[in-house]
Amino acid sequence: MTRSLRNALPPLLLVVLLALAYVLPFQGTRHLWGTDEGRYSGVAAEMLDSGDWLVPHRHPEHEHLSKPPMTYWALAGSMAAFGKNEWALRLPGALAFVLTLACVFVMGKRLVPERPWWPPLVCAGTAMLFLASNAISTDPLLCGFETLGMTGFVLAWRDPDERIARRGALILGLGFGLAFLTKGPPGLVPLIPSVWYWARHRRDFRANPFGWKALAVWAPIALTWFVLVVWSHPQRLDYFLGYETYGRIFTKEADRHPQWYGWIMAYGPVALVGALPWTLVVLWNRLRHGPGAALDGEADRQTTHFLLLWLLVSLVVFCIARSRLILYVLPLLVPFGLWAAHRTRHMAFTTIGKVLLAAWFALLVAIKVLLPTLAASQFDGKDSYSLSQGIRTQVREPVNEVVFVDETALYGVRIYLGMPVLRVDYGPSRNPAVDMTLQQALAQRRPQRLWLVNRKTKDYFAGEIARQGFHAREVFSFGRFHGFRVEPATGTTPQPTTPAAPAPEAGPDE
Secondary structure, X not given: OOHHHHHHHHHHHHHHHHHXXXXXXXXXXXXXXXXXXXHHHHHHHHHHHHOOOOXXXXXXXXXXXXXXXXXXXXXXXXXXXXXXXXXHHHHHHHHHHHHHHHHHHHHHHHHOOOOOOHHHHHHHOOHHHHHXXXXXXXXXXXXXXXXXXXXXXXXXXXXXXXXXXXHXXXXXXXXHHHHHHHHOHHHHOOHHHHHHHHHHOHHHOOOOOOOHHHHHHHHHHHHHHHHHHHHHOOHHHHHHHHHHHHHHHHOOOOOOOOOOOHHHHHHHHHHHHHOOOHHHHXXXXXXXXXXXXXXXXXXXXXXXXXXXXXXXXXXXXXXXXXXXXXXXXXXXXXXXXXXXXXXXXXXXXXXXXXXXXXXXXXXXXXXXXXXXXXXXXXXXXXXXXXXXXHHXXXXXXXXXXXXXXXXXXXXXXXXXXXXXXXXXXXXXXXXXXXXXXXXXXXXXXXXXXXXEEEOOOHHHXXXXXXXXXXXXXXXXXXXXXXXXXEEXXXXXXXXXXXXXXXXXXXXXXX
């Protein structure tokens, strides 16, 4: 261990401990909301229960390959250690937040040497970065791993110790290998501005961040899982390259703000709210000291150029892609935080300023604590725990599987009730989230299923069940959901299976 590394470890350890103390409290105070949190959790639970850690499944009979397995591995490992509860499911996101801050501190020592503690403090206080650590998603982990990879790039560029600079390539390969294993090609987006910058400023680098060592670390981490799953079923390659890559970038199949203005709808809130308070702090500092106050020389200009290139080129890529969600740009708050810290590193903090900064951190923690109350109306009918409690208290007959019919499935039921969740539609669907048609599900003749439909389509469902030669008996009602047991109808001849008319439109919130 070099002397510089020994000297760096104590402050780095302090950053990690403070970050843990900041992010871990109240991680388990919120239920599983929406389809995404429940789906990630349910797939991880299925992985843990089945023992199949290679191919993710959202149902014992239906695989789920929309994302590589890193997030599911992290969630399943956490549940194996701490049980199937919300705190364990949110632990990986919290640890990814800690990893992000630790990496920002390491980069801050090279990019903002006057105040190396300031960049991690800025990132810790960025609203969206902190609150996203409470979400069960791929994006907090992706943010941590991408930041780790970019830390390797900065070490190769700026570390004064040549041995540490050479290790930057290994760290870059490790970080982006894990990022690729978390979300596939989108995990490599920061490499676009990085390669661009390196190609234009090679002479300024102390080591090559993109040599064979980086590739030797990256390839086995990033590609082994893909090779294994495609080797056993070659048709999966078409799904990975077609729907998950080409489809999400160039088509509107994913239906996530695909309009030409969709990037404003998806990413505008990040600029307006998610990056607070530092957008206002930077603006205030600029008004007081002018645009060039933070640039003391060529090194500072290079730092500003690199951070803006990292931020803006990556943002353009996400704006061009036609699948857009707010958390997709979560990793971009890291270069923004570093840039904001660099621009404000000379700010003098008055007593009032310190009080306001402490109050902001307290407010973020308070929002996290109060989030179940503040956002309850937004997730009315999308709370897997409440739905599960309703099923547990109202349904008096044995249930071993929950089936969502023509309705977005709340896979969090898998965590709270410990039973598989199935999603079916009335007819064939190109949506990879749909497991089978209603006809196929009825043909399985599994009597202990609970069939959940929207209250606006329950009569249509009962009619379709009758056309198939079955009888739908209502046993459950909770919010927008009505639950049925499906039983053979005596003396009934099944009718043609094609629905006579499309099901009524339930609406986006129904």
